Amino acid sequence: MAHGRQEPSDRLSPDRIRLWNAAVWVLFGLLPTAGGVLDRSPARKGWMFGLLALIALGHALTLARPRTRLMNRRAYLGLLALTLGGSSYLLDGGAAFYVVSLPQFWLYTRTPREAVALSGGAAALTVFGGTLGQGWSPQLLTGNTVFTLADYAVGTGLGLWIHRFIGQSNERQERLTAELALTQEELALAHQRQGAAEERERMAREIHDTLAQGLASIVVLAEAARAALTTDPGRSAQQLASIEQTARENLTEARVLVGSVPASGVAAGSVATTLRRTLDRFVQDTGLTVTAELPDIDLDQRTRVALLRCTQESLANVRKHAGASTVGVVLSEVPGGVELEITDDGRGFVVAESRGFGLDGMRRRLAELDGELTVTSSPGDGTRVLATLPTPAQD
Incomplete structure (x- = not known):
């Protein structure tokens, strides 16, 4: 699906977060820390730039290979902790650098x-x-130490909350994924059952319209x-x-139904x-x-088969049932379709009370082609069957 779905590159993935x-770490941690040592002694500047270059290289390697082994990532974080301690010594405090590095x-x-x-x-x-860079004094409790410990406490609480939230989200996602998989399995099974029911209905209709009529x-x-x-x-x-001819036709129809021949059983x-x-x-x-009026109308195979089955039924x-003496069949082309009218002068029946499989099968067959069946009859007045089918536009 092209719409309504995010590709992996568009999601806020762990790699994107890193x-x-x-970027934030470099802009607000690494660069300000490097700038803070510019007014210090050359020795301190040399140590600081060395530490920052080393940790920058380690971070670049870890970022380039985020799925590296756990031991390597621990080694990088250990190096980062030592760098934070070293920069704090060289700058007489490093709470700000610690805050930016904490994530x-x-x-x-x-x-x-x-x-x-x-x-x-x-x-x-x-x-x-x-503490080592400044020496111990009571003022340290309100400076680097307090801010660092406060940042550690807040960061720990926030990290634990986020981890719990993500864990709950993952659990919900896994549960929803399992429910979705179960729903898909049930839907596939329902479609399979529906397909089997439709196929049984189609086979029953074909048998009724061909083999059963022939045997009768x-x-x-x-x-x-x-x-x-x-x-x-x-x-x-x-x-x-x-009888011989009907039996031969039934044999052909039986072969069609079991798939021995690919055609519909109706000759071109x-x-x-x-x-x-x-x-x-x-x-x-x-x-x-x-009596029949049968103009030569060019129709596709499915329409011809449907009209033939309606006529046979x-x-x-x-x-x-009819006890008729005369039957009339009229095939006519109408705008956008074709009509087949079959009438007889038999005894007729009450259409609303009809429960036969044949009429229902004709209706379903025509409906599959967006067609319609109209049956008009009453006791003593004969019967009129009108099948209407749309015809596809010719190229």
């Missing part, structure tokens, strides 16, 4: 106990160096062929041929040709009168 602290004892240690111990040692050396046709044709076997052998032969070609072939089979099997309902 970098900012280094490093928390930035380059791993535990609060270690930070408290090392910063305490640095505070003691700073007090000792100042085979049963009806077989019963009719057996009844006409002695009275009309020619008719029986014709129905047996229809115009929708008019596909629907006319279906209607001819229906007339051959049932003997009903069918509607004709199956006419055969099983």
Whole structure:
């Protein structure tokens, strides 16, 4: 995600904090301390500049390699404590330099106990160096010693508070991360279950619209062929041929459902040709009168399959339930889409009371393509099924 997410370089990372602290330390600690010794004797200036150069080099190496071994960081902090003591001796006090250097004892240690111990040692050396440089006097209790010890106490309290705050924040972050991972797992499982349910529903619809309808046709044709076997052998032969053809089509559909063939089971070609072939089979099997207006409309494969399945389901309902004598099928192109209207003069039914899987399956199939199914019927007035589908813009 490009928005709403901070990259590592934009966060206030530990490395960035150390970098900012280094800048503050140089500007308000190292440089003022170097300037404070300019009016001292050449010997003191030499010692001071040497100490500052040494600690500056150590800090640069530690900053350049913040993930160096703990022993090396402890060595640097020990050198810093000695430098603070030495500068305090050479300047007759170094409380200000200690204050600016104090955060490093928390930035380059791993535990609060270690930070408290090392910063305490640095505070003691700073007090000792100042006392040694000035000599002992009661006034020292209000000068370098008091400020150093006060800075140490405040720094320790603030460091412990920050460490505790960061620890609590890390615990919350870990807890939220664990909760997020659990939520993601549950969401993935829910998506998997939803996908499985949708796939089962799709398979049920495909089986109903193809295999079940074909098997129902085979049963009806077989019963009719057996009844006409002695009275009309020619008719029986014709129905047996229809049974064979339907069985072959069902076999093809079964292979499609189990993935043996990649196509949809509907041969390429115009929708008019596909629907006319279906209607001819229906007339051959049932003997009903069918009128059809099927212009040659160029449609994509998914739309053709949806219209074919709606036609097959509607004709199956006419055969099983309508008791009709005439069926009308009209395919028409409308602005932005296509409509398929199937009517019959059968007995009709109450649409609101219909609980069949077929109509619901047609609605779902059309809805997947942003289409709509409208069924109009009442007892004694026949049935009108209208399938409306949008057509994608042609390039």
